[in-house]
Amino acid sequence: STCSACPTLSDAPAGSAICTCNAGSVGPDGGTCTKCIAGTYKPIPGSHACSDCRPGRYSSTVGATAESTCANTCPFQSTSPAGSQDITNCTCNQGYTGDNGKICTACPPGKFKPERGGRSCSNCPPNSESPDASDEIADCSCNQGYTGSQGTCTACHPGTFKSVTGAENCTECGGGTYSNTQAAISIEPRLTCPLGSTNPAGSVNVNTCKCSPGFSGPDGGPCDMCDSGKFKQGAGTGFCLKCPLDDQGRNQTSRPGSSSLDDCNPKCPAGSFGPDGGPCDLCPAGKFKGQA
Secondary structure: OOOOOOOOOEEOOOOOOOOEEOOOEEOOOOOOOEEOOOOEEOOOOOOOOOEEOOOOEEOOOOOOOOHHHHOEEOOOOEEOOOOEOOHHHOEEOOOEEOOOOOOOEEOOOOEEOOOOOOOOOEEOOOOEEOOOOEOOHHHOEEOOOEEEEOOEEEEOOOOEEOOOOOOOOOEEOOOOEEOOOOOOOOOOOOEEOOOOEEOOOOOOOHHHOEEOOOEEOOOOOOOEEOOOOEEOOOOOOOOOEEOOOOOOOOOOEOOOOEOOHHHOEOOOOOOEEOOOOOOOEEOOOOOOOOOO
């Protein structure tokens, strides 16, 4: 018998018993060969498969024999799957938006986009913000005056404030002050308790201010200092109590603003002056008295 010609897109060296597909073509040895489809290439003869262009590249060439035909790259901030054939296979990356095959633009501040493709960027949840090109809702940080995470932000309660963005907790206003402002971004404005009173941290109104030990009056003030010879031990609305007689039946006195029964003494205590048994006056500024 005579030697036969190899089928289209195949060849064989001298002395061959079977034909193999050429570079740029694919098929079984001795069988029908077809050209590598667009987006692929095959640099050597044989029966092995055509190779895909790498992700982010594309080629419209059919029967390509070299990877260099995959020289087309996707536009800025977009990519394509392996084996892509056209620029329209290029889709915008996470955090970027635009039509397939076109230049992609970053999601503006306050928006995010978690998936690839041409869909629009989503708004951050209320009271949160994100940097540009954000690609997940976790990038949305709570604004000043709001606290939380993953885009769930709640206003700082009255008596608290938050001056930074992020997931940090709101900070309580200090003791002796109060604030009725919701979603406050600063320790100011805050109001201070009336003279001679205080309240716990995080308080919201003046009625939380209770007269301190040594002062008497209603909640919210005004608070009056206990007179000499009287004392008041706890905070609140209690009255100043008169110092009792001592063990020897002598009158006892105390300095103004005394907060304990132990402050009662027959003599004016350190820091005050007056006759034995009182009344006692506080030493004026610039003067002192070191003992009873």
